[in-house]
Amino acid sequence: MTWSSALKDTARAGLTIEKASLEPLVALRGACGVAIVIGLTLWLGTPRLAVSSAFGAFASGLATFQRSWRPRPVLALAVAVGLAFSTFVGYMAIADHVLFVVLLALWTLLAGMAWAIGPVSGMVSSQMVAVMLFTVTLPTSVLGALHHAGLIAFGGLVQAALIVVFPIRPWGRQRDALADALAAEADYARRLRHDPVATFDPQPLMDARSAAAMTPRQARRRPGQLGGPRGLAERLRPVLASLADPVLGAPPEGPERDRVRELLGAAAAVLDAVAHAVRWGRPVKVSPEVMAALDVPETRAVLTGAAQRSALRLMVLLADVVESADERVESTRPTAPEERRHLLRPSVPRLVPVGLRALRREARWSSAIGRHAVRVTAVVSLGYALGSMLPLGHGYWAPMTSVMVMRPDFAQTYSRGVARFAGTVVGVWLAGGLMALFHPGMYVCAGLAVLCIGLMYLLMRTGYSVASTCIAAYVVFLLGIAGEGWSQTVWARLALTLLGGLLALAAYAVFPAWETLRLRDRLADWLDANGRYALAVLARYAHPDVRKPRRVREALLDQRAARLEWEEAVARAEKEPVRHRGISRRAERAAESAMAMMGRATMLMEAHLPDSDAPPSPGAEAFAAALRDALPDAAAAVRERRRPDWTAPHEAYAAWRAAVGEEGVAVRATELLLDAVDELADAVAPRRRREAPGRSTA
Structure with missing residues (x-):
């Protein structure tokens, strides 16, 4: 692919707005957490403290929307603690610009290497760098730095408390993962009726396995429906393939093949029913006609040989799947010893040695993640230096843009860079226009900021350009709380966002890590x-x-x-x-x-x-x-x-x-x-x- 084609494709991908399932109640809960933090800080503190604390609540809430199987309150608290520590350390070094640049480079290097642990860790670490760049621009003393760090941690505590007090579809992500795996097996069975050698994407089964790994505390609270069907679904896949295979199973045509198609159709219906029951926490409902198709015929068996053995095993496994998923929804049961040994998820403190091993594994020049860490460190350091020298103010926006758009691979970096700039243009001009026309007061700006963040939580899965639009407007309204001039905010934000994006894109072209x-x-x-x-x-x-x-x-x-x-x-x-x-x-x-x-x-x-x-x-x-x-x-x-x-x-x-x-x-x-x-x-x-x-x- 040529550079022109690659740039065109990545730009199109970055600006694409996709249809996605929305979670309005979850978005409302996250926006309420931000509103509570901003409101309390404005009431008891100052506008600048409100701006600082709002980023803690925003980032903690954002972490709960990431694809992670850990409990949402734990994610919110972990992110808040990390952001608070990052902010405090930044305040301690900001008095000496050389020391701060060294700290910023070290922090960014660690954030880049955090992608070795996982995408959620990489995203959260990038947020730590971005929040540190923003909050340390607010002048304060050492005691004030502790105060700011405490407020950021308080934002995460509020988000975690709201999740505990107002749970919305508990275990919903785990249910969806298991239901998707069962639905994928059902689709596979249907395709095998017409294509005996159809392919199967194991990704849903891998996701279901990741969702099944949990801490001992989670295992004691897990609904019974989530404990059994996954392992049975794993055993079903080879049985379905063996039954349909024209070499090892029934002949391609004839009565045996007709019986195989009947069994595969019945298996698909049963798996769909179990998937629906697991997804919504309801009993399994299978029609009598489907169950009759899974019975052994009273007359002479149609299938013979390996096909007959596969059919009998399929009937047993499907009966076990229905039985395991048809438990009382409110019941729970401890994890079986075998699952506990192999599907145990380490707690957050025990995750430290796992993370260190991942960092050591990727700390080499040939690693894409290692090269990404070096690349993003150089870009953020250069962006901070250039932003500080330019007479625009808000120089931190250039490195903040770079660290938020850069990813270990080319396509994501370029598509996010285009989406970030386009979203920033739209968001800043919309918010700046409202500020210019209506000159809203401090509390109105706070309300508009909360509205923007609620829209971001709601629409973030539709595309990064949409999320960037909401974030850009959110930042403008937050700075409006602190009394920043809207015109300066608009032009400085656009220019520095463009600078940070261009630095990120140029860095990947100069120092690539091609897959x-x-x-x-x-x-x-x-x-x-x-x-x-x-x-x-x-x-x-x-x-x-x-x-x-x-x-x-x-x-x-x-x-x-x-x-x-x-x-x-x-x-x-x-x-x-x-x-x-x-x-x-x-x-x-x-x-x-x-x-x-x-x-x-x-x-x-x-x-x-x-x-x-x-x-x-x-x-x-x-x-x-x-x-x-x-x-x-x-x-x-x-x-x-x-x-x-x-x-x-x-x-x-x-x-x-x-x-x-x-x-x-x-x-x-x-x-x-x-x-x-x-x-x-x-x-x-x-x-x-x-x-x-x-x-x-x-």
């Missing part, structure tokens, strides 16, 4: 994770008596994480103005299709794992050994632009097939797996050498 150049590494990581997943499943066939269920599960989770990283990398690379280096767009799509097929073949094997009393499979053990030996070199070949060599796995499979024949789920699924890795080799091989060594082209 396109790392696509082969991401693909190799996905291949390695796919291979380890296949090895874990094959180990169960080789030694059925060795029961290690967590090994397969953990390998599957690693495979999903690697797939997600690849998909996110591809999405970012498609928007970058960089010609492909090492893998073309066509090869990228072919490789992705091959890797998805490899994962699907392994999933089909997982759907028919042998019982513990089944005889061992020497062929599976020999093939697993050959695959294990070939996997590291194959991943290295993908990275180094060589053709992966799968000769040894092919020979092991040929010996296995000669010994047992073509019957058996594992043998047939292994053939699909080898077809997938051969397609991968064709996709990533250099153009001048396309034929696989040792393979017939007849």
